[in-house]
Amino acid sequence: MSKQHLVIDNGSYNIKAGFNTGEESKPIKVPNIISKTKDGHIHIGNQYEKHTNNYSQIQFKSPFEQGHLTSWETEKPIWDYTFDLTSKKEIDPSSTHLILTETPFQLPQLSINTDQIVFEEYGFNEYYRCAPASLVPFSIDSSVINFDFNLIIDSGHNFTWIIPVIYQNIYWAGVKKLPIGGKVLNNLLKEFVNFRHYDISDDPILVNTIKESTCFMADDFNQTLKKKLNNGCEFILPDFKITTTGFVKTTETIPPDAQVLKLYDERFIVPETFYHPEILFDNNSTTSSNQLVQSAPFKNLIDLIKESIYACPEITRPLLSANICLVGGTTNILNFQPRLLSELQKELPSNWKVRIFDNYNDIPKDEMQWYGGINLSNEDVLKDITISKKEYFEHGSNWCQKQFGFKNIT
Amino acid sequence: MLIEEIPKGSNVNSSTIYFTSSINLSARSIKQNDDGESIKKNRTKVNYNLTSLMNAQTNINQNDSINNGQLKSSQQIQLERLVSKRLSELDSTTKSFELPKNFQYTSIHSTGGGGNDKSSSKKSRLGNTPSTKKILAAKRNLNSYFEEERNLISINTILGLNYQFVDFTDLNKNKNKNKRRKIERIRPKLRLCCICGNKSNYTRCSLCGLYYCSVKCNNLHRESRCT
Numbered sequence: 001m002s003k004q005h006l007v008i009d010n011g012s013y014n015i016k017a018g019f020n021t022g023e024e025s026k027p028i029k030v031p032n033i034i035s036k037t038k039d040g041h042i043h044i045g046n047q048y049e050k051h052t053n054n055y056s057q058i059q060f061k062s063p064f065e066q067g068h069l070t071s072w073e074t075e076k077p078i079w080d081y082t083f084d085l086t087s088k089k090e091i092d093p094s095s096t097h098l099i100l101t102e103t104p105f106q107l108p109q110l111s112i113n114t115d116q117i118v119f120e121e122y123g124f125n126e127y128y129r130c131a132p133a134s135l136v137p138f139s140i141d142s143s144v145i146n147f148d149f150n151l152i153i154d155s156g157h158n159f160t161w162i163i164p165v166i167y168q169n170i171y172w173a174g175v176k177k178l179p180i181g182g183k184v185l186n187n188l189l190k191e192f193v194n195f196r197h198y199d200i201s202d203d204p205i206l207v208n209t210i211k212e213s214t215c216f217m218a219d220d221f222n223q224t225l226k227k228k229l230n231n232g233c234e235f236i237l238p239d240f241k242i243t244t245t246g247f248v249k250t251t252e253t254i255p256p257d258a259q260v261l262k263l264y265d266e267r268f269i270v271p272e273t274f275y276h277p278e279i280l281f282d283n284n285s286t287t288s289s290n291q292l293v294q295s296a297p298f299k300n301l302i303d304l305i306k307e308s309i310y311a312c313p314e315i316t317r318p319l320l321s322a323n324i325c326l327v328g329g330t331t332n333i334l335n336f337q338p339r340l341l342s343e344l345q346k347e348l349p350s351n352w353k354v355r356i357f358d359n360y361n362d363i364p365k366d367e368m369q370w371y372g373g374i375n376l377s378n379e380d381v382l383k384d385i386t387i388s389k390k391e392y393f394e395h396g397s398n399w400c401q402k403q404f405g406f407k408n409i410t
Numbered sequence: 411m412l413i414e415e416i417p418k419g420s421n422v423n424s425s426t427i428y429f430t431s432s433i434n435l436s437a438r439s440i441k442q443n444d445d446g447e448s449i450k451k452n453r454t455k456v457n458y459n460l461t462s463l464m465n466a467q468t469n470i471n472q473n474d475s476i477n478n479g480q481l482k483s484s485q486q487i488q489l490e491r492l493v494s495k496r497l498s499e500l501d502s503t504t505k506s507f508e509l510p511k512n513f514q515y516t517s518i519h520s521t522g523g524g525g526n527d528k529s530s531s532k533k534s535r536l537g538n539t540p541s542t543k544k545i546l547a548a549k550r551n552l553n554s555y556f557e558e559e560r561n562l563i564s565i566n567t568i569l570g571l572n573y574q575f576v577d578f579t580d581l582n583k584n585k586n587k588n589k590r591r592k593i594e595r596i597r598p599k600l601r602l603c604c605i606c607g608n609k610s611n612y613t614r615c616s617l618c619g620l621y622y623c624s625v626k627c628n629n630l631h632r633e634s635r636c637t
């Protein structure tokens with residue numbers, strides 16, 4: 001069998017996986033989760049969708065803890081399931097080159113576990129492991145965006161990472177992390193809805209749907225708050241007759257007995273957390289009653305972007321600000337890019353160009369990393385950074401970790 | 411990197427301070443020997459337990475008057491704990507569950523044609539080598555991996571990332587007078603009424619600390635969500 005290239009962007013929300021099949025390459029997406037529905041059945045990835053359309057009381061078992069891949073007993077069945085979907089035939093790891101992503105700053109022992117599974121359990125023949133952001137320069141349109149100097153803002157399920165990538169290498173000293181991602185927003189929205197409306201805490205999928213279909217980033221928070229009554233919407237909750245997922249009401253034609261969730265300021269207060277992280281701590285009586293938390297200044301997305309840029313060599317800074325790329329599912333929040341642009345322009349020197357890209361010729365923002373991996377697999381440089389099974393068994397897993405691992409910052 | 415090599419210089423930034431004081435303590439006791447051999451022996455014995463390191467550091471800061479600017483104040487440690495507690499609350503999904511023993515996915519490609527002959531299918535075997543067998547049966551949580559990690563700089567770096575968004579400058583200003591950064595600008599915090607979501611005039615419930623905007627909302631708060 002001839003050599004094949006498999007790319008896995010192993011996100012904690014979705015796995016994006018697929019082979020390099022030239023122009024046709026396309027990832028399949030599988031929720032990186034094992035679930036148990038109310039009736040006690042266990043499902044891998046998206047299997048639960050075929051089993052039932054009532055997701056209340058669904059339970060999740062994730063291979064990840066705080067973004068770190070800790071549980072291979074959970075991850076392996078999901079990978080096996082994913083591999084079946086990527087290929088009509090059984091995949092043959094012994095003739096496959098694997099490009100795999102993992103979170104930046106993974107605990108070294110956990111990276112080693114991953115390498116051992118890749119080589120010893122699956123027996124992949126060749127392997128390259130990296131942080132997802134480092135693949136983005138390979139998927140952007142180089143006629144529009146400079147691909148030697150990029151500031152990647154990767155807002156995913158767990159966190160928002162700000163990652164300078166210079167000459168396709170992560171500039172580790174400039175990496176910043178804001179512990180706000182899709183999951184934190186979901187849970188904050190859930191707290192608001194639970195207190196103001198109904199208890200929806202036993203249906204995390206519904207919470208996610210409400211967030212994705214109603215939340216937006218305010219252009220100007222104070223003005224939007226003043227006019228909050230004009231910014232309301234009505235979300236029709238699932239009744240399992242007309243709708244199984246729920247949807248935002250657009251016309252007057254809804255059944256009279258439909259259960260309606262009227263949302264106003266929740267829609268933009270929740271995403272505002274990116275600019276005012278104190279919202280997370282004020283909505284909770286333990287942290288709201290604590291004077292230390294109340295008086296602590298929090299840095300927001302803009303502060304951390306500035307710190308990230310200023311941690312990079314001076315000559316690169318205006319280049320980074322002119323080539324900022326948004327990736328990850330949470331950057332899909334309506335109006336994320338325009339708000340970020342206007343805030344950043346206020347804060348960065350006026351003679352710097354600020355360009356923030358979030359439209360990549362029909363590539364979804366959470367697939368940029370995967371397509372970057374596919375393009376990398378066509379490049380000659382890959383053979384210089386790849387580790388082969390033979391080398392792995394010769395030098396061992398600690399050596400392998402040293403080749404791929406992050407450098408400690410001192 | 412070895413523990414003795416941790417930089418003691420002045421440009422240690424807040425994200426790498428995490429365990430510095432305890433590191434210095436252990437390094438000091440080892441260094442007293444001043445003998446290469448015994449340092450080596452001692453080093454292999456040291457067990458860096460995350461919890462005990464954190465406790466040790468808290469005690470040092472409370473009882474000791476060392477003021478070298480590298481120690482985290484007890485206030486900073488307390489603040490970090492509160493922040494991480496709230497963040498992990500917001501990071502949790504619904505109830506999780508335990509996978510059945512030896513749970514695995516059977517490939518649609520697996521041979522056997524309906525027969526239940528497990529040995530015929532490569533995929534039904536878990537753990538090809540002793541290391542992967544161990545990994546696939548580990549059932550360990552993140553904390554146990556942190557406690558096992560011997561490279562303190564890795565731990566410092568990874569845990570420190572979670573607090574990059576908290577500005578500790580004010581808390582540590584007495585210790586770092588000359589190193590204190592200029593605060594470029596103080597952004598007023600957004601204070602929203604816990605009942606109606608409107609802007610609160612920084613008036614807070616005296617019992618629980620949540621913000622309210624009006625007498626009406628305060629009364630509602632007392633009836634509904636005050637702890």
Ligand SMILES: [Zn+2]
Nearest residue numbers: 603606623627
């Ligand atoms: Zn109010």
Ligand SMILES: [Zn+2]
Nearest residue numbers: 615617618636
């Ligand atoms: Zn109260």
